[in-house]
Amino acid sequence: MTRQQSVAENFKQKRGAVMQNTTRGEPFERFFAELSLSGRTSLSGCFGALGPLCLAHLAQHAGVTLFVCSDVARAKVLEQQVMTWLGPRSGRVVSMLPERNSIYDQTAADPEVMWRRLSAMAAEMNGGGLIIAPMSVLLERFFSPERWLAGCFEITAGSDIRREELVKRLVLAGYTRTGVVEERGTFTVRGSLLDVFPPDAEFPARLDFFGDELDSIKLFTPSTQRSFDKRDRLSLIPVAEFIAEEHELQQINERIIEELVGLDERRSSLLLRRHEHLLAHPDSRDYKELKPFIDKGVGYLWDFWKNCRVIVEEHDQLTAVADEIYDGFSAQYAQLNDLTPLRP
Structure with a gap:
């Protein structure tokens, strides 16, 4: 083992004590107490390791803490630094990044980013934690947070639940039925077993039914299909x-039919193709892009959590960042005038 590896291993073993000793004392206790009680506040002047250390402390508190920083790069760095401090409890922190560079970006979204966004939205249901989001995500409008939360549910081993009813709920929640569960968002039924891979989970789960009773819940490894944890x-x-x-x-x-009136042939063709794709795939990106024309969005990120403290990093700096984001969207909207019908 090299000296660098030895130092890293020593830190892993002692980080809990280091974190506790570093944040001990009346000034820190008063500081954390004020942060914990504040519904909305700004954090500034925390340089070096102090910022991530403070966030790691907050991540262990009950409820959800939303920390807003300037951009995606900053969010990724903070997430890694906080996870280092938390160690085994690193699951208490997640970064919620934008799907793409902008709402007009036509590149494919990173599936991992999508799963982590869903995990952040369900944070309160899963016991709370720290959500780190760049300013661009804070400005997003979300469609019907209440409806999305109504689609979340919990099942318990030993409870009475009809397997057919569970299958119906999974389909309504967007899960895809497959032969073998290997990817997030899929499920399968084999005899008395129902395998399902929630989008915010590290491993899929195997549900074993005995009649209308859920006998057991076990995690399993997708590559081997072997269960390992009850x-x-x-x-x-x-x-x-x-x-x-x-x-x-x-x-x-x-x-869409209204918009087709008066469009030239090229733009009509573009819109019709999107229309056909939407009809075939109602859960696709087309739906999310076109929905603003009947619903401008009814909520923001924090509306997914009943009890949430919001902390912004360097308030004055983020105000300038927000102005830049809006200016960028306005410029992109104008550029797409002749290219994309029904642009949001």
Whole structure:
């Protein structure tokens, strides 16, 4: 073992004591007490390791703490630093990054980013923690947080639940039925077993039914399909940030038909292709992009949590960042005038 590896291993073993000793004393206790009680506050002047150390302390508190920083790069760095301090409890922190560089970006979204966004949205249901988000995510409008939360549910080993009813709820929540569960957002049924991989989970779960009773819940490894850990309960959340309803799809269809009037052939063709794709895949990105034309969004990120403290890093700096983001969106909107019909 090299000296660098030895130092790292020594830190891992002693980080709990280091963290406790570093934050001990009346000034720190008063500081953390004020942060914990504040619903909305700003944090500035925490340089070096002090900022991540403070956030690691807050991550262990009950409830959800939303920490807003300037950009994606800063969010990623902070997440890694806080996870280093938390060690085995690193699951208490998650960064919620934007799907893409902007709402007009046509590149494919990173699935890992999508899963982590869902995990952040379900943070309160899973016991709380620290959510680190750049300013661009704070400015996003979300569609029906209450409806999304209504699609979340928990099942308990030993409880009475009909397997057919559970399958129906999984389908409504956007899960895909497959032959073998290897990817997040999928499930399968084999005899008395139902395998499901929640989007915010590290491992899929195997549910064993005895009639209408859920006999056991076990985690398993996708590559070997072998179970290894028994659980008392399992949380299940939707596999997308929105849940499409029939009447909303109809409203979008009507709006698209209205927009076709007066469009030239090229733009009509573009819009019709998106319309056809939307009808075939109502849970796709097309739905999320076109929904603003019937619903401008009814909530922000913190609306997914009943009890949430919001802390912004360097308030004055973030105000300038927000102005830059809005200016960038306005410029992109103008550039797409002749390219994309029905742009949000």
